[in-house]
Amino acid sequence: xxxxxxxxxxxxxxxxxxxxxxxxxxxxxxxEVFDANTSAIQYYYxxxxxxxxxxxxxxxVKVVRTLTDLALNKTKQSAVDTANAYANVRExxxxxxxxxxxxxxxxxxxxxxxxxxxxxxxx
Amino acid sequence: MAQVxxxxxxxxxxxxxxxxxxxxxxDKVYGVATNATLDFYLKLTTTLRTPAGASFGEKVLRTLADxxxxxxxxxxFTVLVNxxxxxxxxxxxxxxxxxxxxxxxxxxxYIENWxxxxxKxxxxxxxxxxxxxxxYIQNWxxxxxxYIENWxxxxxxYIENWxxxxxxYIEAWxxxxxxxxxL
Numbered sequence: 068x069x070x071x072x073x074x075x076x077x078x079x080x081x082x083x084x085x086x087x088x089x090x091x092x093x094x095x096x097x098x099e100v101f102d103a104n105t106s107a108i109q110y111y112y113x114x115x116x117x118x119x120x121x122x123x124x125x126x127x128v129k130v131v132r133t134l135t136d137l138a139l140n141k142t143k144q145s146a147v148d149t150a151n152a153y154a155n156v157r158e159x160x161x162x163x164x165x166x167x168x169x170x171x172x173x174x175x176x177x178x179x180x181x182x183x184x185x186x187x188x189x190x
Numbered sequence: 191m192a193q194v195x196x197x198x199x200x201x202x203x204x205x206x207x208x209x210x211x212x213x214x215x216x217d218k219v220y221g222v223a224t225n226a227t228l229d230f231y232l233k234l235t236t237t238l239r240t241p242a243g244a245s246f247g248e249k250v251l252r253t254l255a256d257x258x259x260x261x262x263x264x265x266x267f268t269v270l271v272n273x274x275x276x277x278x279x280x281x282x283x284x285x286x287x288x289x290x291x292x293x294x295x296x297x298x299x300y301i302e303n304w305x306x307x308x309x310k311x312x313x314x315x316x317x318x319x320x321x322x323x324x325x326y327i328q329n330w331x332x333x334x335x336x337y338i339e340n341w342x343x344x345x346x347x348y349i350e351n352w353x354x355x356x357x358x359y360i361e362a363w364x365x366x367x368x369x370x371x372x373l
Binding site (some may be wrong): 068072087088108131132134155159 | 191
C-alpha cells in the first residue's frame with residue numbers, strides 16, 4: 068500500500084500526484100553492481116509520478132534506501148542547504164515533494180546533481 | 191507495500207511480515223508535535239504470534255532508530271526490516287524446537303501434539319525431532335523441576351523427572367513403546 072501526495076496549483080487549477088511506495092526488490096540499478104553472491108532483497112521507498120517537468124520531460128523513479136539518501140544527488144536536502152540526514156520519514160517525504168515541485172539547478176548547493184525543472188501544471 | 195514471507199518447516203505454515211507506507215494523522219502519542227499532525231511512516235504488521243498466542247500488534251516506524259528492543263539504529267530500511275523480521279521470528283519462538291537449550295530451559299512452554307512416528311523413539315537425534323514437519327515441540331511449559339535434558343543429542347537423550355507441575359504435560363504423545371522417556 069502506497070500513499071499519494073496530491074499537489075494542487077492555484078494558478079492552473081490543476082493537480083498532480085506523487086506516489087510513495089515501500090517495496091522490497093533485488094536492486095540492479097545503475098549505481099550498483101549486481102553480485103549473485105552478496106546482492107539480496109533491499110527494502111526502500113520508491114517515489115514515482117506521472118507528472119512532467121515544465122520542459123515536458125518525465126521524472127526518473129527515485130529510490131530512497133535510508134534517511135541519508137537526500138533529494139539532491141543523495142548528498143543535500145532540496146529545500147535547505149544542508150547535508151544533514153532527514154530526521155524521520157515525514158521530513159524525507161516533504162523534502163522530496165518540495166524537490167518535485169520546485170526543481171533544482173545543476174549542482175545546486177554543490178551537491179553534484181543534474182538540473183531538474185519545476186513540475187508542469189499547465190496543459 | 192513490501193511483504194516478507196516466512197516458512198516454518200515445523201508446522202508447514204507460512205507467516206508474513208508486512209510493511210506498508212502509510213500517510214495519516216497521528217495524535218500526539220507519536221510525538222511529532224503536541225497537536226495532531228499529518229505524518230508519513232511505515233506500518234509493520236505480522237501474522238506471527240507470541241508463544242502465548244497474542245498478536246504483536248502494529249509497529250509505527252518513523253525513523254531508522256525505531257528498531258526492536260535491544261537493536262542498534264539501522265543504517266537503512268533494509269536493515270530495519272530485517273531486524274524486525276528477525277525479532278519476530280525469535281520472539282514467536284519459531285525456532286525453539288530446533289534448540290535443545292531453549293526447550294529445556296524455558297519455564298513457560300509445553301509439548302503439544304507430539305506426533306513422531308511409531309518408529310521414532312524419544313532418544314532420536316536432534317535432526318529427526320527438529321526437522322520433521324510432523325514432529326515438534328511447542329510451548330514447553332514444564333516447571334522448574336520438570337525438564338527435558340539433552341533432548342536433541344544422541345541416544346543419551348532422555349526426559350528426566352517428568353511429573354511435577356500440573357501445568358506441565360505431554361499431550362498426544364504418540365511415539366512407540368521403544369521410547370526411553372521415563373514419564
